Amino acid sequence: MLATLKGLVTTLAWAFRKPVTAQYPKQHLPIQPRYMGFPALLWDDTAGEPFCTGCMVCVRECPTQCMKAEMKDNPLQQEGKSHRRKIIERFEINWNRCILCGICVEVCNFDAIEMSHVHELGGYARAGSRVTLQELLKYGREFQERSGWKPSNPEKNVAGVALAKEKEKRQPAAAASRSEPASSNPSPGKES
Amino acid sequence: MTTEKQQETVELLLNMGPQHPATHGVFRMVLWIDGERVVDVEPHIGYLHRGSEKLCEGESYAQIVTLFDRLDYIANFNNELVVCRAAEKLMGVEVPERAQYIRVILCELNRIASHLLFYGTYGLDAGAMTPVLYAFRERERIQNLFEAVSGARMMHNFFRIGGVNEDVPPDFGQRVRRIMGELRRGMEECDRLLSFNEIFLSRTRGIGAIDAETAIDYGLTGPNLRACGVPYDVRKDDPYEVYDRLEFDVPVAEHGDCWDRYWLRVQEMYQSLHIVEQCLEQMPEGPVMAQLRRIARPPKGEVFVHCENPRGDLGVYLVSDGGPKPYRVKVRPPSFCSLMPLKHLMRGCYVADCVVILGSIDIVLGEVDR
Numbered sequence: 001m002l003a004t005l006k007g008l009v010t011t012l013a014w015a016f017r018k019p020v021t022a023q024y025p026k027q028h029l030p031i032q033p034r035y036m037g038f039p040a041l042l043w044d045d046t047a048g049e050p051f052c053t054g055c056m057v058c059v060r061e062c063p064t065q066c067m068k069a070e071m072k073d074n075p076l077q078q079e080g081k082s083h084r085r086k087i088i089e090r091f092e093i094n095w096n097r098c099i100l101c102g103i104c105v106e107v108c109n110f111d112a113i114e115m116s117h118v119h120e121l122g123g124y125a126r127a128g129s130r131v132t133l134q135e136l137l138k139y140g141r142e143f144q145e146r147s148g149w150k151p152s153n154p155e156k157n158v159a160g161v162a163l164a165k166e167k168e169k170r171q172p173a174a175a176a177s178r179s180e181p182a183s184s185n186p187s188p189g190k191e192s
Numbered sequence: 193m194t195t196e197k198q199q200e201t202v203e204l205l206l207n208m209g210p211q212h213p214a215t216h217g218v219f220r221m222v223l224w225i226d227g228e229r230v231v232d233v234e235p236h237i238g239y240l241h242r243g244s245e246k247l248c249e250g251e252s253y254a255q256i257v258t259l260f261d262r263l264d265y266i267a268n269f270n271n272e273l274v275v276c277r278a279a280e281k282l283m284g285v286e287v288p289e290r291a292q293y294i295r296v297i298l299c300e301l302n303r304i305a306s307h308l309l310f311y312g313t314y315g316l317d318a319g320a321m322t323p324v325l326y327a328f329r330e331r332e333r334i335q336n337l338f339e340a341v342s343g344a345r346m347m348h349n350f351f352r353i354g355g356v357n358e359d360v361p362p363d364f365g366q367r368v369r370r371i372m373g374e375l376r377r378g379m380e381e382c383d384r385l386l387s388f389n390e391i392f393l394s395r396t397r398g399i400g401a402i403d404a405e406t407a408i409d410y411g412l413t414g415p416n417l418r419a420c421g422v423p424y425d426v427r428k429d430d431p432y433e434v435y436d437r438l439e440f441d442v443p444v445a446e447h448g449d450c451w452d453r454y455w456l457r458v459q460e461m462y463q464s465l466h467i468v469e470q471c472l473e474q475m476p477e478g479p480v481m482a483q484l485r486r487i488a489r490p491p492k493g494e495v496f497v498h499c500e501n502p503r504g505d506l507g508v509y510l511v512s513d514g515g516p517k518p519y520r521v522k523v524r525p526p527s528f529c530s531l532m533p534l535k536h537l538m539r540g541c542y543v544a545d546c547v548v549i550l551g552s553i554d555i556v557l558g559e560v561d562r
Binding site for chain 1: 251252254255258259322329332336339340341342343344347349357358361381384385386387388389390391
């Protein structure tokens with residue numbers, strides 16, 4: 001009898017406390033920074049094109065085969081604005097199949113894909129579950145703006161940085177060949 | 193003569209499930225009933241069969257972790273751990289210490305989350321509507337932490353062969369300590385609410401009892417076996433990760449009835465908190481991932497690894513032919529074995545007790561059917 005009364009007191013005590021529930025559609029709980037929402041493709045502002053080169057590694061490593069990708073020759077590379085020889089032409093993720101595991105992000109060599117915070121993707125049409133390149137890039141831009149995302153390997157992947165590096169390599173190489181005797185002579189041992 | 197036949201008493205056949213809220217998934221029981229008493233019971237499983245073991249043969253080792261997430265979908269981290277450990281043992285990989293501690297902390301928190309879910313739904317099974325709300329409130333704290341660490345509330349895909357995906361966030365220790373205080377208070381509140389409630393006691397005490405010898409014969413493990421008085425716990429008897437450095441008790445009950453199984457899980461939650469506390473104190477700095485090749489290719493061979501899941505002894509038997517995909521993966525699921533003594537437990541009990549008994553062995557159908 002005593003235990004039952006104790007239980008009743010426990011329940012009654014909550015009549016004077018604030019509820020812990022959130023009324024969902026009206027009130028959204030904050031998302032954790034690492035939250036893995038729907039994968040999105042990221043945008044390289046320095047070249048004005050996506051990071052993705054369509055190398056297909058995410059397509060191959062996806063446990064549910066939810067992606068499709070096609071690449072093309074990059075016109076911006078011929079103009080000298082980008083270092084990417086190939087660029088993504090078509091990309092499609094079927095979010096009915098995607099299990100949000102994050103393997104595609106892990107295997108990507110080009111910092112091109114990231115788990116965005118998009119998660120309210122409910123719809124009424126099954127055909128609408130195929131997310132195209134434009135939408136993926138849109139999600140990616142939103143994610144980049146909101147989260148302050150930074151590429152993990154900018155020297156290789158950000159077009160601006162990579163092009164500058166290439167240029168530097170070419171020019172100082174020429175400059176170094178001229179000034180080689182001057183720069184190579186003083187070795188650390190002789191200097192001291 | 194015909195009148196005599198009409199007056200004959202026949203057993204009533206009652207279908208319970210697969211769509212029944214008390215079966216915790218899609219599980220069907222066919223009950224033969226004589227009045228209020230159960231004469232015989234036949235379980236039907238396989239409604240959630242996804243062929244996970246076969247699917248493993250077509251996936252690379254990194255992808256298998258996602259499949260194991262979906263076996264016991266209430267204790268994801270514990271499932272990931274066992275498959276990662278199997279591949280690591282085969283490859284002879286030494287996992288960095290920090291990664292081991294992170295794994296143990298997450299697994300123990302997941303054990304608490306799983307037992308809280310059991311606590312809530314068991315209250316529902318026994319007819320108490322309130323406890324589930326309290327249990328979910330507490331569980332939500334843990335799920336939030338998991339989201340902050342791994343990026344997902346369930347199906348984390350966070351453990352990797354050779355460590356964990358990412359180091360924990362910088363405020364992890366603080367956060368866990370805060371959560372543990374809240375959890376302890378919440379669990380005590382839950383305890384007050386249900387554990388010794390007279391109605392709950394009369395529903396569960398002495399119901400569905402099984403003795404130690406029969407339990408071992410049926411292959412019960414985990415809390416279900418410990419409730420019969422057998423102190424078997426893989427964490428103690430075959431320590432893995434860093435469990436041999438941690439101090440904790442293995443709670444044991446004696447009668448093996450429904451209430452003992454319930455009470456044991458409540459006690460285990462406090463022990464898990466104790467383990468997490470120690471881990472936070474001992475956790476060193478350092479890398480969280482071993483230096484490995486990008487694609488795991490274990491050498492030719494076979495290995496059996498088992499870990500203590502919230503539901504018992506989860507084992508994985510892995511055969512590799514040296515390729516990037518396993519040759520065969522066999523899972524020894526604790527829930528499946530917990531279902532084995534169902535006939536033994538249910539014969540002779542009341543129909544209403546069936547729900548209580550099935551709830552007390554705490555099965556997850558994702559693991560039973562695989």
